[in-house]
Amino acid sequence: xxxxxxxxxxxxxxxxxxxxxxxxxxxxxxxxxxxxxxxxxxxxxxxxxxxxxxxxxxxxxxxxxxxxxxxxxxxxxxxxxxxxxxxxxxxxxxxxxxxxxxxxxxxxxxxxxxxxxxxxxxxxxxxxxxxxxxxxxxxxxxxxxxxxxxxxxxxxxxxxxxxxxxxxxxxxxxxxxxxxxxxxxxxxxxxxxxxxxxxxxxxxxxxxxxxxxxxxxxxxxxxxxxxxxxxxxxxxxxxxxxxxxxxxxxxxxxxxxxxxxxxxxxxxxxxxxxxxxxxxxxxxxxxxxxxxxxxxxxxxxxxxxxxxxxxxxxxxxxxxxxxxxxxxxxxxxxxxxxxxxxxxxxxxxxxxxxxxxxxxxxxxxxxxxxxxxxxxxxxxxxxxxxxxxxxxxxxxxxxxxxxxxxxxxxxxxxxxxxxxxxxxxxxxxxxxxxxxxxxxxxxxxxxxxxxxxxxxxxxxxxxxxxxxxxxxxxx
Amino acid sequence: xxxxxxxxxxxxxxxxxxxxxxxxxxxxxxxxxxxxxxxxxxxxxxxxxxxxxxxxxxxxxxxxxxxxxxxxxxxxxxxxxxxxxxxxxxxxxxxxxxxxxxxxxxxxxxxxxxxxxxxxxxxxxxxxxxxxxxxxxxxxxxxxxxxxxxxxxxxxxxxxxxxxxxxxxxxxxxxxxxxxxxxxxxxxxxxxxxxxxxxxxxxxxxxxxxxxxxxxxxxxxxxxxxxxxxxx
Numbered sequence: 001x002x003x004x005x006x007x008x009x010x011x012x013x014x015x016x017x018x019x020x021x022x023x024x025x026x027x028x029x030x031x032x033x034x035x036x037x038x039x040x041x042x043x044x045x046x047x048x049x050x051x052x053x054x055x056x057x058x059x060x061x062x063x064x065x066x067x068x069x070x071x072x073x074x075x076x077x078x079x080x081x082x083x084x085x086x087x088x089x090x091x092x093x094x095x096x097x098x099x100x101x102x103x104x105x106x107x108x109x110x111x112x113x114x115x116x117x118x119x120x121x122x123x124x125x126x127x128x129x130x131x132x133x134x135x136x137x138x139x140x141x142x143x144x145x146x147x148x149x150x151x152x153x154x155x156x157x158x159x160x161x162x163x164x165x166x167x168x169x170x171x172x173x174x175x176x177x178x179x180x181x182x183x184x185x186x187x188x189x190x191x192x193x194x195x196x197x198x199x200x201x202x203x204x205x206x207x208x209x210x211x212x213x214x215x216x217x218x219x220x221x222x223x224x225x226x227x228x229x230x231x232x233x234x235x236x237x238x239x240x241x242x243x244x245x246x247x248x249x250x251x252x253x254x255x256x257x258x259x260x261x262x263x264x265x266x267x268x269x270x271x272x273x274x275x276x277x278x279x280x281x282x283x284x285x286x287x288x289x290x291x292x293x294x295x296x297x298x299x300x301x302x303x304x305x306x307x308x309x310x311x312x313x314x315x316x317x318x319x320x321x322x323x324x325x326x327x328x329x330x331x332x333x334x335x336x337x338x339x340x341x342x343x344x345x346x347x348x349x350x351x352x353x354x355x356x357x358x359x360x361x362x363x364x365x366x367x368x369x370x371x372x373x374x375x376x377x378x379x380x381x382x383x384x385x386x387x388x389x390x391x392x393x394x395x396x397x398x399x400x401x402x403x404x405x406x407x408x409x410x411x412x413x414x415x416x417x418x419x420x421x422x423x424x425x426x427x428x429x430x431x432x433x434x435x436x437x438x439x440x441x442x443x444x445x446x447x448x449x450x451x452x453x454x455x456x457x458x459x460x461x462x463x464x465x466x467x468x469x470x471x472x473x474x475x
Numbered sequence: 476x477x478x479x480x481x482x483x484x485x486x487x488x489x490x491x492x493x494x495x496x497x498x499x500x501x502x503x504x505x506x507x508x509x510x511x512x513x514x515x516x517x518x519x520x521x522x523x524x525x526x527x528x529x530x531x532x533x534x535x536x537x538x539x540x541x542x543x544x545x546x547x548x549x550x551x552x553x554x555x556x557x558x559x560x561x562x563x564x565x566x567x568x569x570x571x572x573x574x575x576x577x578x579x580x581x582x583x584x585x586x587x588x589x590x591x592x593x594x595x596x597x598x599x600x601x602x603x604x605x606x607x608x609x610x611x612x613x614x615x616x617x618x619x620x621x622x623x624x625x626x627x628x629x630x631x632x633x634x635x636x637x638x639x640x641x642x643x644x645x646x647x648x649x650x651x652x653x654x655x656x657x658x659x660x661x662x663x664x665x666x667x668x669x670x671x672x673x674x675x676x677x678x679x680x681x682x683x684x685x686x687x688x689x690x691x692x693x694x695x696x697x698x699x700x701x702x703x704x705x706x707x
Contacts, residue, residue, distance in 0.1 A: 223604070226604075227602065228605065231605060231628055270625075271608050271626045271628075274625055274626035274639070275605065275627070277638060278631075278635050475634060
């Protein structure tokens with residue numbers, strides 16, 4: 001989908017892409033972007049250096065020695081030329097009527113050197129004057145999985161993108177994209193925004209909030225250029241869809257680091273935090289929290305309250321899961337009398353418990369009908385707003401490996417519950433001693449849309465964030 | 476005086492700091508509850524002003540050259556009658572002249588001495604990126620030592636004012652501790668919102684402090700006010 005009439009629309013939905021100045025032996029940017037051809041687009045190369053041209057043509061990519069020779073209007077260009085050449089390339093891109101370009105080229109104001117600062121000022125002036133959509137510089141450009149435009153060779157090409165992501169760091173943008181994908185969540189459109197000399201966070205945010213394909217928005221941000229505009233845009237975006245903001249440079253030492261990274265001026269953290277709440281944004285502190293928050297938003301029903309039913313497999317874990325959720329500010333209420341009565345009919349209390357938290361392995365004994373029965377009873381309890389259930393790799397991995405159908409049945413039972421319940425369910429599967437195996441079965445949970453977290457604490461924090469978001473939304 | 480007139484006068488005198496009386500009259504006009512304060516240039520004016528605002532009164536020196544009034548003996552509290560006001564006028568003026576020789580003395584602010592309430596602070600600063608930012612906190616040690624304050628960008632909505640009161644750690648103090656009645660949260664909220672409106676309407680205001688604001692079981696009152704304007 002697109003946002004007709006928006007200045008970024010053509011660049012964000014490209015059919016014709018040019019890679020400018022890619023180099024062997026790796027030809028990283030051409031390799032990243034080869035999928036464009038499978039997706040119905042055209043990929044061209046622009047490279048003057050005769051030594052590089054045979055390698056480019058060996059990839060089956062047509063090369064030109066000038067941007068102006070590319071036979072079609074360029075929707076998006078990735079520019080990887082030396083910094084002194086960048087203004088010349090920009091001039092040609094503007095003359096050729098290109099819709100936009102990501103400048104991988106670095107060595108500008110972030111270096112603090114006079115030449116870098118001067119070249120950056122030159123690019124800024126040229127792009128502004130021509131209203132040219134310059135992404136970066138000093139960035140990884142755009143990742144548009146549907147179009148086959150990528151900033152990393154491992155990034156998936158897919159039509160299933162739901163997350164729009166902005167990143168002031170190329171690494172964080174790439175890593176978020178890859179980790180989200182490993183968790184079954186895909187990018188709709190991602191921009192690594194670098195020094196943001198022309199297009200800033202607010203420009204991209206405005207597009208993503210209007211883009212139908214984008215269900216949730218995430219961002220890694222160290223600072224913004226126009227604070228008032230960011231405030232207004234974020235507030236508007238949060239009214240339309242959930243926005244998760246991962247702020248870099250929250251500590252004084254971290255804030256100093258952002259200065260040399262992207263030259264961002266950091267507002268006092270307390271002012272930033274106040275603004276986030278004012279806008280209704282969901283805030284996170286790191287990559288994992290960001291991925292977890294997204295998972296909760298995309299794969300769980302919105303929480304309507306803080307009363308948790310906690311379903312653990314064994315006694316010690318029932319204590320730990322309770323501590324984790326209580327520390328996150330969630331309640332573990334007593335069940336209603338009807339729930340006790342219903343569970344009491346079949347619950348094995350020898351070595352188990354049907355108080356909240358449940359200690360249930362001895363009752364379930366691998367029987368999915370019994371698990372389903374427990375889920376239904378607890379779900380119906382009026383004191384319960386949401387559920388968290390532990391799966392134990394320590395106990396179950398041996399059986400799941402021997403009989404994969406038992407794992408499939410467990411996932412199907414959980415997926416069935418999620419489909420019929422109005423209340424959120426989060427599942428915790430600690431890797432225990434089976435990290436490799438647990439990683440190998442993650443795609444099964446992803447495919448079934450079951451939100452799985454590796455620790456009680458992560459699940460509790462994600463639940464808490466989704467709850468706060470739901471409450472802010474309710475006013 | 477209108478905002479524009481106060482601004483013009485301050486700029487004509489090369490001041491960026493408004494006097495307490497100027498600040499309070501502007502805020503009062505904007506609907507912010509402030510303790511009635513009048514400027515007196517003479518002993519007699521001070522006595523008449525005291526009659527007008529009502530006893531007991533507080534006298535404070537007003538001088539563009541004196542920022543910390545109490546440090547120079549420029550503040551007299553709890554004055555009960557005309558006689559005490561007259562004596563206090565002479566004393567604060569003499570104290571100020573002695574402490575800061577050559578200080579320009581505009582006069583003395585005569586203020587009704589409000590009964591003690593729970594002290595809170597409403598402040599505003601200008602962030603270089605985000606513009607006007609409002610701050611709320613409990614007064615005294617809570618803000619100075621513990622930095623227990625919350626922030627929001629101007630303009631604020633009703634829910635922002637409510638949340639910035641609710642999110643400070645010392646919030647239970649406002650609900651009433653040790654048998655104290657709860658503070659009027661609605662009045663605090665309205666104070667914050669009126670300050671937000673005032674600041675939004677007057678981008679010339681760069682800093683503003685209501686410190687303290689007394690929160691009462693019924694109502695709230697700013698007993699001191701400070702406003703800094705940008706240079707022309």
